[in-house]
Amino acid sequence: MSNKKSGQMGETITWVVATVVIIVILLISIFISTSYLGGQKTASFSKTNDVFTSKSFFAYLLTGEGETIYEQIKKEENLNDFNGKLAVDIFKKFYKEDYEDIWLGTVLIEMAFFEKHTSNKFFGNEPKKVKSTNLGGIIDYPSIRTKIKLDNLLFVQGEENKYIELALTNPK
Amino acid sequence: MILKNKKGDKIISVYWFFVLFIVTAAIVYMVLSFYGEPFDVREVEADILTNKVARCLSHAGYLESNVLTGNFRENFLEECGFNFKTENVYGWGAMGQYYVEINFSDFLTKKQNSPAIKKGNEELKIFCGQKGKTMPVCIKRSFYVLDKNQGKKQYQIDILSIVRKTEKNVQ
Numbered sequence: 001m002s003n004k005k006s007g008q009m010g011e012t013i014t015w016v017v018a019t020v021v022i023i024v025i026l027l028i029s030i031f032i033s034t035s036y037l038g039g040q041k042t043a044s045f046s047k048t049n050d051v052f053t054s055k056s057f058f059a060y061l062l063t064g065e066g067e068t069i070y071e072q073i074k075k076e077e078n079l080n081d082f083n084g085k086l087a088v089d090i091f092k093k094f095y096k097e098d099y100e101d102i103w104l105g106t107v108l109i110e111m112a113f114f115e116k117h118t119s120n121k122f123f124g125n126e127p128k129k130v131k132s133t134n135l136g137g138i139i140d141y142p143s144i145r146t147k148i149k150l151d152n153l154l155f156v157q158g159e160e161n162k163y164i165e166l167a168l169t170n171p172k
Numbered sequence: 173m174i175l176k177n178k179k180g181d182k183i184i185s186v187y188w189f190f191v192l193f194i195v196t197a198a199i200v201y202m203v204l205s206f207y208g209e210p211f212d213v214r215e216v217e218a219d220i221l222t223n224k225v226a227r228c229l230s231h232a233g234y235l236e237s238n239v240l241t242g243n244f245r246e247n248f249l250e251e252c253g254f255n256f257k258t259e260n261v262y263g264w265g266a267m268g269q270y271y272v273e274i275n276f277s278d279f280l281t282k283k284q285n286s287p288a289i290k291k292g293n294e295e296l297k298i299f300c301g302q303k304g305k306t307m308p309v310c311i312k313r314s315f316y317v318l319d320k321n322q323g324k325k326q327y328q329i330d331i332l333s334i335v336r337k338t339e340k341n342v343q
Contacts, residue, residue: 015187022191026198033202043213051223056316058233065324090316094328098313 047171050098050144056090057146057166073164074150077118078106084122091166100141100170103127106150108160117165127167143169212341214309221254222311222333225272228252229329235319240276245289248272256292262339268293271334279316279326296334308336 060083061070069083079087087104095102103123108116117126128141149155150162228251229239238244244251256270271292277284300310312332319325 019191022195026195030198030202030205034205041209041211043211043216051226052313052315055226055230055233059230059315059317060233062233062318063324063326094314094316 047142047144050168050171053091053095053144053166053168054146056094057148060087060090061148061164070148070150070164073106074162077150077162079104079120079122084120088122095168098172099168100172101128101167103165103167103169105165107147107163107165109155109163110160111157127165128169141169142171143167144171209343210341212305214335214337214341215311217337218309218311218333218335221270221272221335222313222331224254225252225274225331225333226313226315226329229274230315230317233318235317235321235327237321240286240319245287248274248289248291254291258337264337267336268296269336271296271332273297273332275330275332277328277330279328282328292334293336296336297332300332300334305342306338308334308338310334 061068061073063069063083063086064072069086072080072083091102091104103117103126105120105123106118108118110116119125127143127145129143145165145167147163147165150164155161229236238251248254249256254272256268258264258269271294272289273291273294274289275284276286276288296308296310299307300312310332311334312330314328314330317327317329319327
């Protein structure tokens with residue numbers, strides 16, 4: 001008789017514990033779904049181009065009575081005091097809140113992945129390209145790059161092709 | 173002799189239905205709490221609006237020739253192909269859900285030398301800068317442009333776009 005009672009008690013306790021475990025798991029799931037997965041869902045998109053910086057870039061290159069900035073950079077192969085300061089006034093002031101790094105200058109491209117940026121005192125040596133990851137590796141920064149050719153119209157493989165480039169790194 | 177505790181079986185069945193009901197209710201609640209929230213697309217909408225305004229105002233680095241005229245300012249929505257009308261729900265018919273403001277200033281002197289273009293519900297402007305998910309979404313961006321008609325005069329154009337539509341995007 002006492003064995004039956006022990007058995008019944010054991011089985012009852014098992015069911016009670018199982019019920020408590022089920023309820024705890026459900027409460028954790030509900031908490032996760034309402035706190036982290038629920039709430040406001042904001043649609044966003046990754047930027048692959050920027051209308052405003054493109055428009056500013058084209059207008060910048062066309063600036064100048066007589067000789068445009070594009071022609072100045074093509075002749076001097078780098079920024080000078082006038083067009084360098086203007087570039088800072090436009091791009092760093094208008095868009096510094098939108099991007100982590102902004103670089104403008106000339107770049108030589110010989111082959112598809114071989115680029116040589118020309119350093120200038122207004123924007124530095126070259127655009128930020130990579131960042132370290134938590135696992136010790138490096139990955140490319142997301143960036144929007146606009147290049148306009150300074151010499152021949154077509155890209156010539158094996159030769160140095162000159163461009164003026166606006167690089168916008170890591171949109172915020 | 174095998175004794176069957178029929179009463180025990182009945183109690184177990186009731187208990188199982190009870191657990192099933194609790195689990196089902198929890199799953200339904202989790203699904204409703206996730207999928208019940210709408211997607212907030214106002215930031216995307218404001219971004220598209222801002223880009224479209226910029227494309228209407230300038231082309232290839234130069235300001236469009238009619239932008240600084242009174243006619244363009246008066247008929248801005250028609251000239252740029254915008255329609256700020258919305259469905260007549262949640263009182264939107266009486267309260268505009270969009271606002272666009274365009275300011276033209278001299279890039280060198282920073283002085284505004286043309287009247288601003290303002291279209292839509294200007295009252296939404298007071299909510300810009302305030303935090304909260306029920307606030308309208310404001311986007312302000314600027315760009316540099318030249319006016320060919322005035323000897324390549326340098327302009328700074330500031331565009332402010334605001335989208336409200338809170339009732340459909342936020343719960």
